[in-house]
Amino acid sequence: MSFATLSVFEVANMVAGEAFYDVHLLSESGGRIPNTFGMQIDTQRLGDKVFDTLLIGAAAEVRPPTPGLVAMLQDSFKSTRRIASICVGAFTLAEAGLLDGRRATTHWAAAKELQERFPKVTVEMDSIFIADGPIWTSAGMTAGIDLALSLIERDIGAEKARAAARMLVVYQRRAGGQSQYSALLEIDAKSDRVQDALAFARRNLSAPLSVEDLAVAARLSPRQFSRVFRAETGLSPAKAIETLRLEAARLMLEQGRLPVEEIARATGFGGRERMRRSFIRSLGQTPQAIRNASHPLASF
Numbered sequence: 001m002s003f004a005t006l007s008v009f010e011v012a013n014m015v016a017g018e019a020f021y022d023v024h025l026l027s028e029s030g031g032r033i034p035n036t037f038g039m040q041i042d043t044q045r046l047g048d049k050v051f052d053t054l055l056i057g058a059a060a061e062v063r064p065p066t067p068g069l070v071a072m073l074q075d076s077f078k079s080t081r082r083i084a085s086i087c088v089g090a091f092t093l094a095e096a097g098l099l100d101g102r103r104a105t106t107h108w109a110a111a112k113e114l115q116e117r118f119p120k121v122t123v124e125m126d127s128i129f130i131a132d133g134p135i136w137t138s139a140g141m142t143a144g145i146d147l148a149l150s151l152i153e154r155d156i157g158a159e160k161a162r163a164a165a166r167m168l169v170v171y172q173r174r175a176g177g178q179s180q181y182s183a184l185l186e187i188d189a190k191s192d193r194v195q196d197a198l199a200f201a202r203r204n205l206s207a208p209l210s211v212e213d214l215a216v217a218a219r220l221s222p223r224q225f226s227r228v229f230r231a232e233t234g235l236s237p238a239k240a241i242e243t244l245r246l247e248a249a250r251l252m253l254e255q256g257r258l259p260v261e262e263i264a265r266a267t268g269f270g271g272r273e274r275m276r277r278s279f280i281r282s283l284g285q286t287p288q289a290i291r292n293a294s295h296p297l298a299s300f
Contacts, residue, residue: 002057002086003035005144008164012152015163020156024051028068036060046072050079053151058087058140062110065092073098077134084136084151086144093135094118102132107140126283145170187240190232193218197225201241205248205268211237245269246282253291260287 009021027033030045036059046068054076073096077083085093090106091114093099100120105111111125124130129138129147138147145168153161189195200217201209214237215225229237249267252258261272269275272287279287 001141002055002089002144003041004142005055005057005086005148008145008148008152008168011164011167012156012160015160015167016156028066028072051076052081054080054083056083056085056089056092058085058089058107062088062091062113065095070096080134082134082136082151084138084147086138086147087140090114090137091117093137094121098135099137102135103130104132104135104137105130105139106137109140142170187233187235187243189229191228193220193225194229194232197229197237198240198244202244202248205241205245206266207268209241209268214241241268242278242282246278249275249279249287250283250290253287260291263287 006023006025009023013019013021025041025043026046027043028046030043032040033043035041054073056073069092073083073093077096077098083093083098085106087107088110090099090104091110094104094114094117099118103122103124104114105124105127106114108125111123114121115123127139128143129136129150131150136147136151138144149161149165149170152164187198189198197214197218201214204213207213211222211226214229215222218225218228220228226237229235229240233240235243245267249263249269252263252266253260258266260275264270264272264275267275269278276286279285279290283290
């Protein structure tokens with residue numbers, strides 16, 4: 001998936017009509033390097049050549065970088081315009097000290113480990129990518145494509161970045177602050193009845209959504225529904241509904257310009273202040289902060 005990010009720069013050259021980007025694959029020793037599929041990739045040996053942009057790819061798991069790679073990154077920071085990481089490549093930047101005092105992200109499954117191992121880094125698990133000065137980090141897997149499109153937008157303009165996205169048949173560019181995963185993936189409902197209740201809730205978030213309402217959708221008594229729901233998901237129905245409302249509200253904040261008060265009503269919070277308290281309690285950020293982070297200019 002790290003190599004998929006490189007195709008974005010290849011396509012950018014196509015839409016620009018010139019070789020704006022000259023891409024090199026580097027490794028510490030050079031030569032042929034196997035990827036996770038077992039295919040051999042030809043690489044150039046790390047040397048003294050200065051590059052405009054360095055992208056640190058990701059292995060299938062978190063691995064400690066070699067002292068030589070750490071030293072190269074520390075030296076490159078003095079002369080390279082920007083350094084970026086894809087997925088768990090953020091751990092390599094952190095080992096080199098390049099993330100100290102900065103905001104960063106990585107694959108959501110590794111974000112807690114990154115924060116625990118490198119307390120000087122402010123890890124934002126829910127961001128697709130983050131630019132903090134000359135250091136860029138992306139979330140996992142396909143998020144590297146979003147990061148690359150944002151780099152291209154900075155370099156040759158939004159129009160060329162949109163054209164590259166269309167050529168790649170991907171979303172134009174997800175905002176950097178957009179959430180990495182869906183709340184429904186976290187609420188692991190096993191039975192059809194509980195899944196039906198969750199689907200009903202998501203279609204009717206603006207309604208009060210009492211336990212009785214959800215029990216009717218699940219075709220269970222309220223007492224049975226509460227017991228089964230907690231046993232399957234580990235959550236109370238009220239907490240699960242709040243999670244769905246938070247996700248829906250955050251998506252509306254990220255993708256549109258509706259007033260916060262209107263979003264609060266549409267997602268069932270009822271009012272701006274109640275939604276703000278829920279955001280701070282659950283996400284550690286206000287709705288306005290999330291909206292600001294999702295605006296394209298906020299990622300630069």
